[in-house]
Amino acid sequence: MSLPHVWINTLKDHVGAEVEVRGWRNHLRSSGKLHFLEVRDGTGVVQSVFFKGGLSPEIFERAGGVPQEASVAVRGTVSQNPKQPGVFELQAKEIDVIGVPVGEYPISPKEHGVEFLMDNRHLWLRSSRQNAILKVRATIVRAVRDFFDGRDFTLVDAPIFTPNACEGTSTLFSTDYHGDKAYLTQSGQLYMEAAAAAVGKAYCFGPTFRAEKSKTRRHLAEFWMVEPEVAFMDLEGDMKLAEDFLSFIVARVLESRKEEMKILERDTTKLEKVVGPFPRITYHEAIEILQQNGHPEAKVGDDFGGDEETVISNKFDRPVIVHRYPMDLKAFYFKRDPNDPSLALNMDVLAPEGYGEIIGGGQREDDLAKLEAAIDVHKLPREAFGWYLDLRRYGSFPHAGFGLGIERTVAWTCGLHHVRETIPFARMLNRLSP
């Protein structure tokens, strides 16, 4: 019997029809003359019902013996679940076992430890929570592209191999490049500055790499970053762009991933508040907040750790923009505030609920002499930045941009404890496999 193959999330359109569902065995419950066999196909889960009285003994026995995670094809009639309105099931007539597991499936339906799950990440991805996270991530990636493409930005891909560091080599992975040393990129920003002069509004989106030996819930060795860079935009414009961007992403997730938010048990009322304008405070105001909220030792010149970021972000119900940090804390390429040259025209966006910095950016130094001086102050090799300095030699222009970390954004929107669940196959200190 040949029947149309339908995906489980479309079963509601086939009530009363005979169809074939293909997928993997989730749970199997039996009660003598009935088998309830759950099939999962990536779009959803459906319960197929095998009633002994209406089937040949061979088919009934086969259905009752399907091991966990065997792949199957079940044919039957789509019907309303008698106990759960709005839920559909399959009154099964036939079942084929397509792929028989060679042994016991490692992930049983009870709780597991982190190490075990990460070792079995390739199988863990099949679970409903991980499925939901993958879908939210894909939606966020799509929202990122739609946001910039819809605002006339041009996607300009930055290289992965880079010849030298833009912020020191200690955090870079090095590799052999035909006898020379090359590094895996930790940012496409410098290339986006070149691109901004070519296309006006540029962005890149790809993996970046950090060799820092960080072991926290916010760090990965390989993560995805989107970096817009806009010609003739100042810090104010940069903050507005970041604000519109984050609001757009969150709104997209809320409108198109309701079901996944439910599976993840995410309190979406907190996300619904993420609309502009975001509060904007200066670095100095942030220090004052810390001093008044359990960190009396905080002083100008300190950078913020995870705890401090949480204290600051908890004062607000939406992302907060902290701008104008001391220049000493920031990378060489930031432009100094003309009103106080000790400050950088930079900004960080801290996500609510303790998710920390998800955006960092600002206005770039566009004066050749000042940029050269900054490179010297940071003890960086000036000759390595020849092409970058050319951007200031030939029609220098004010410009600004930022970088957004996709994994931290996914962790925040999904309400996850750790970024390792936000990327399909995490690369961390002590984790290169699977």
Place this chain on the structure above:
RNA sequence: UCCGGAGUAGCUCAAUGGCAGAGCAAUCGGCUGUUAACCGAUGGGUUGCAGGUUCGAGCCCUGCCUCCGGAGCCA
């Protein structure tokens, strides 16, 4: 790299220095509407590795390994 915690059955965890156990998973049986189904039975162990103390070590001591949490740095 530093500080703290943990390694016992396939998984999650118990076990006063004195017989190494439970739940889940697996296997077998029972049950006509189950929802991480339920009920009964069976099999399952180099207690992370190496050494030491002791009549006796999963437990105490030393070293090492691995993982988890945090710090620094960052998105």
